[in-house]
Amino acid sequence: MHGTLSDQSLIYLQISRMLEDDILRGVYREEEQVPSTNELARGYSINPATAAKGINLLVSEGILYKKRGIGMFVAPGAEEAVKQKRKAAFYDGFVKPLVKEGASLSLSGEELLDMVNRAIEEGASQ
């Protein structure tokens, strides 16, 4: 577990996102157990029902699965599933606002793409 619950979005979404982050970083590998509802509740001082909601969201997306009587585990293929989900969210959460901000600065599509390409090159040369 890492981080704190600080931003304003709903707590159960923050919980599911933190678990996803940890799956991407290899903190929890496929077929490994993730913290239980009560461990999460204690760790972040949140209501167990909220923690359960965050976990259940990932279960419904096939990222976690339940082993009866044992706990919650990372599903096979979870890392790829999280990446796919994040890619979709990346488009909505970053690319669209980027284009919107570009439009409000009267940047043409070409200028915007030039900037993106420049950023990619600078990132590669670092």
Added chain:
Amino acid sequence: MNTGILKAEGVCKSYGKKEVLHNLDLEIQPGKIYGLIGRNGAGKTTLLGILTAQNTMNSGAVTYNGQPVWENQEALSHICFSRELKPTLFSGQNNLKVKHYLKTAAIYYPGWDQEYAQRLIDEFKLEPKKKICQLSKGQMSMVTILIALASRAPITILDEPAAGLDVVMRERFYQLLLEDFAQTGRTFIVSTHIIEEAASVFEQVIIIDEGRIMENAPTDELVDQFRYVSGREDVVDQVCAGLQVLSAHQMGRHKTVAVRGGGVKLAAALDADVDVSPMSLQNVFVALCGHGDAQ
């Protein structure tokens, strides 16, 4: 745990000519942590007193598992209302020593857990031989918390438990509450003014305003109904047309409004040139109950 539903129906309460609770209905479901929030004088303590038959009402009914709670020892032994101790009173329970006050509670609550009580006395560093009125405000809060937790009552009510506690103790209190809840799954009702740090502990939030229940909803569902929308005045007005605007704040042409409305309508706002940001429970509370005072 064997918990029942605590229910208030049509409760009216007046002090003299002033009616403080107006035809109030409330249902407390088992196995949840409820947060009760309201402004000063909203009727929180009066309501909690009536729910636990420690205060009278003018009309209405309060039942636990379908049975009236008034003078019902069986029902009342399932409900613990740990009242806030008032430092200014030098009579009644304030003249008792801490250990005697705790002993009274131990007799009253059939589920009293003496071992747990002792652990909390040690952790809170309370001196059992001191009189209640000699305690600091924070220590008084610790005594009320101790009684609430150790009562192990299926319905446990805490009135302003965080008042007077420093931030370390407040965090510890919510930890203890959650640990206990994870173990027992009993029902808690916690009233507080320090909303933000408690918001993540409450599964359900009850907002009381001017003697009426304004909201009784799952915390995240309630909070998710609200957004701040800000941008140029005319664009903001256009986006928020048809939504319930709770408060508005203007600086020149820049306008920020707090709105309540379906996520679908707000999705439309994402395409307009405005900023949409989520609100915290505290923001929601101020927007709902501020009545313009905070602006």
